[in-house]
Amino acid sequence: MKKWGELALGIVTSIGGFLEVGSIATSAQGGAEFGYQLAWVLLLGTLSLAMLMEMTGRLAAVSKRTYADLLRERFGFRFFVVPLVAVFVVSLLVLMSEIGGVAIALQMASGIDFRWWAIPIALLGWFLLWRGNFSIVEQGTAMLGLVAISFAVGALVLHPTWPTLGRALLPSLPSHDHARYWYLAVAILGASISPYLYLFYSAGAVEDEWTIEHLSVNRVTAGAGNVFGGGLAIAALVTAALVLAPRGIRVEHYEQIALLLATPLGRTGFVLFIATLFVTCFGATLEIVLAMAYLLAQGFGWSWSENLKPGKDARFSTSYSVLILLAALPIALGADPLSLTNISMVLTAASLPVTVVPLLVLMNDGDILSSHVNGWPSNLALVVMGLLSLVLLVAALPLQLLGGG
Amino acid sequence: MSGRTVALSDLLGRVVRDADGRKIGRIEELNAEISLEQGRSDYVVTGFSVGHFEPFDVIATGNFVQQLVRRFVRATGYSRYEIPWDWMDLSDPEHPRALRRADELPRFG
């Protein structure tokens, strides 16, 4: 029975964990401006994330060591500095956007300007991390994250034309605004394939003391869980395509996105959207700040675990405490959450090579994975993923200039 | 008489030249074993692995690139010399020299 419990938990975690401010904002903007057409990018992002999480999960289950730990130990500190700095900077920006998302949700509900909510949100998040252990943080936010299913309900109520959606799952070129199309594609990929997701996932596998028996749970969690999560992001895109696009509404401010569910589902839709934005962004806030603390602690060899009392891992708990408050400052000072989100999503896409390419070496290292090394299909997928990440790195900056903002 | 001290990371990646001054590759690994002497059990370096990447040598300074290339590019120009410690002159740690010509050194790959 324990295996089924973990299976359900696994799926719940990735459903709840997938949607966050980045995927909601980029899917809404994509649907509003290009209808169904960008659905294939979400599919590509979801499958890539599922693959990367399966691999980092397998790495952690077999070797009992996290991805960040192996990155430092196998390649040396001189190399490790690059992913460390890149992922840290990018995750800090995404963390700010997530806190912005929660603040906007509270502003829409209360009418009090989002700036006032930033510090209280950070303090609440800090309190949960300080007192709660790993499973409370992971399962609590994921269970609540299921409210994101309201996007699927919203999309269904609007009766999407399935054949068009089916065709949109295949890559297609835009008819107008090429730079904007590819900019949103990069932002959507950045929103779905975020390094903190698989760093957190591999640390979670160690926190949950996974062993080789968990490889099947790992495959299902990384696979099915993420496909479910990606499905919700596609639902958000479809809802925007059916509500915003026909009316020529482009998403310039977060507030506009609430109309997505208020249109098909009335007042309940409006309330469900605010709950979804609040819960998914708050869950992501906890996940990102923990992932950053894990990255530092595992990289420098400090003691770390969300299951230990803070006194036992002082530098680890100081890190997440300082980071969550630091990330709340720009929002408290009035930084625009939507442009912050867009820039952080594109930067995330640009930072992918430093965490994807090293997997090529680690996942084929018999010392670490013994018989569980990558088969040729996984290696092929990883090489394609590595090339895609290099294309994103090169394309991100010009697209930010041409199609951004 | 305690001798000079050198940091391992200062040796890794250093270009090694053979007795004739020809570049034979970069230090990739140092192998060590326990030696029991005067009642002390110390680890001492028994040999140096010096890797050579014909086409990639320029970029193969970082260990990451070496591991990436070595793992996937068996065919092209990767070869490794295993140099015993007493054939390696470390008087100047920044310019390690092998005390034999390249063709006399045990070679793999």
Place this chain on the structure above:
Amino acid sequence: MGALRLFHDVIDAQLVDRHQEKIGRVDELLLELEEGKPPRVATIVIGGAARARRVGRWMVACHRAVHALFGQHEEHESRVQFEAVRCIADTIELDVEADALDSMHLEQWLATHIICRIPGASGERK
């Protein structure tokens, strides 16, 4: 413990003390060279300065600047003789006490002065 690969197995490895407490990583390994003798694996160095030196001058400058920012001018570095190594596996166990290491200064300072002053911080597991 047979043959050892110093880069692969030792440097950057996770270190633990007698009680399996994590005490940092092997940030540098010092070898002692003596005429006519094989280089001896002498000292494990744990500390930010040694790490920074491995990356480059700009990193050393960054490291020093951050320390100065926090008003810390002396370097908290630990040099442990390689004889203290008890076991080498995924982690390297040293026959030392975490509290006795200078490189653990920040961990102890934070724990006593800040963390344990906040309720819910002391104790073993949540």
Place this chain on the structure above:
Amino acid sequence: MSAPRRALLALVALFVSAGCGSPPPLDKRLETLGSWTATMQLAKERHGAGAITVTYATQLRDAADEAFQQASTTIGSSARTRTDSAYAATALDSLRNAIRQLEAEIGS
């Protein structure tokens, strides 16, 4: 510092400066104004159907107002010919009306 790392830093620096581009062309401006007009109309309809709260609708109105103020001061620079200015004027008018109608809806 090794070449790849210097390139990475240059890339990031370029990124930060990428935030501020040149003033958007007129059609983008008109699209934005049209988008906010449509947002006001949808908000009015949704509020009428009891789907959204007054608090939320007011925030949408404020955001639209801000877009309107910004456009009315800066649209002159993109509208060169007389026909452009005509388009700009009508777009501004329709947004102002849409905002007024929403205010009437949530005011009542």
